[in-house]
Amino acid sequence: MKTQDKHIVIVDDHLLVSNSLKRLVESYGPYTVVAQLSNGKELVQYLGDQSDIPGLILLDVKMPVMDGKETIKWLHQQHPEIPVLVLSMDDDERTIISMLKYGAKGYILKDVEPEVFKKAIEDVIHGGFFHTTKTSNILIKELSEISKPQTSLTDRELEFLKLCCTEYTYKEIASQMYLSPKTIDGYRENLFKKFDVKNRIGLVMYALRNGYIRI
Amino acid sequence: MKTQDKHIVIVDDHLLVSNSLKRLVESYGPYTVVAQLSNGKELVQYLGDQSDIPGLILLDVKMPVMDGKETIKWLHQQHPEIPVLVLSMDDDERTIISMLKYGAKGYILKDVEPEVFKKAIEDVIHGGFFHTTKTSNILIKELSEISKPQTSLTDRELEFLKLCCTEYTYKEIASQMYLSPKTIDGYRENLFKKFDVKNRIGLVMYALRNGYIRI
DNA sequence: ATTGAATAGGGGATTTTTCCCCATTTTGGA
DNA sequence: TCCAAAATGGGGAAAAATCCCCTATTCAAT
Secondary structure (H helix, E strand, O other): OEEEEEEEEEEOOOHHHHHHHHHHHHHOOOOEEEEEEOOHHHHHHHHHHOOEEEEEEEEEOOOOOOOHHHHHHHHHHHOOOOOEEEEEOOOOHHHHHHHHHOOOOEEEEOOOOHHHHHHHHHHHHOOOOEOOHHHHHHHHHHHHHHHOOOOOOOHHHHHHHHHHOOOOOHHHHHHHOOOOHHHHHHHHHHHHHHHOOOOHHHHHHHHHHOOOOOO | OEEEEEEEEEEOOOHHHHHHHHHHHHHOOOOEEEEEEOOHHHHHHHHHHOOEEEEEEEEEOOOOOOOHHHHHHHHHHHOOOOOEEEEEOOOOHHHHHHHHHOOOOEEEEOOOOHHHHHHHHHHHHOOOOEOOHHHHHHHHHHHHHHHOOOOOOOHHHHHHHHHHOOOOOHHHHHHHOOOOHHHHHHHHHHHHHHHOOOOHHHHHHHHHHOOOOOO
């Protein structure tokens, strides 16, 4: 497991885009595009097979099979050391926030000038961040959101969340809270949406990572 | 929520035992048995209804509905401040370890002399521990077990355990480890037994609390 | 006055988890 | 060399979790 600073991996399902990115990137100097993959699943596979770690991943957002959001989530957990520069067609705020939250070092639109793109690559590959007015504005707005105790929970929700971090089944939680299992199911679904998680394990980890629950 | 030092709760499903315990305890002096319950579920209910906290719980191990182990686990989480003295018919090592691990302040056999029982009550209700040769021997043996990095895991088990702390389903974990879902199921069952947990949430919490996994 | 959030609950279906049983092969020690 | 543990996989069934849909009440804020 060694990091190859000059190695770049492109993950984009449009071969046209992928190819022109490759040409562009390699024209900048000492960089080599060591792989062109078309979705996150292929990237997972690729990193599993490889013994070396690339110095940068260029990641598209909209992809079939395993999209950019899923992919960066996975990378954030499994390979937080690899810098990721996100390339996207659209500038939807929610998407941008998602990607940055999961550790993207920069978010750039595909239609920018080559010089901007070059700067982004270089900023990120050298361990820095790449900013635009848009991303900076979003960040400052999001920050103020975060500093209010994140997603604030109601008393009942917090009570439920704590019990979710135990071995109790939902039926048992329901009985401890003197509620119907159906009500508990409602709280569950609600928190899953609030925290953007897929199952109870995700809920527990989120609660722990964000200080709702102490170990 | 105020602690009533002199208040004692007895949890034992044998009314005969429970009653003679009550008489014995109250003959010692200023103690009052404020409740005689016949299983853990009733205790949970009782503590939920009550605004005061008893100064001591006398807890039987073998009970229907919610046994002593379940109960002390619950107490350990919800009311770690209440001292628990465990009363048992048998001296099975595993049971003793379980109960002490979950914070029992003493473990005493039901057939001891009244004077021993009296000493146990007083030791525990005054914030101390009650020891016998048996429990001390078990503790010292268990300690040496614990200081070897707890239950040691194989590489594959640890790899699996880490993935258990993510949102992946077992099917997804299996595919990431290039294994059959059935193999994964084997690891799961194995770890459940090793860690003495009931479900994946318990596994995750155990892994976190014991340093197998960082948040 | 009305709207929105919190609270509580139901029907019904699918997917996942959990729990038993079992077998094979490999591997590292005693 | 032989045994135990690790690693792998299977069948089958019950329980739990998850995901849609939906309703009603209360209470506070606009």
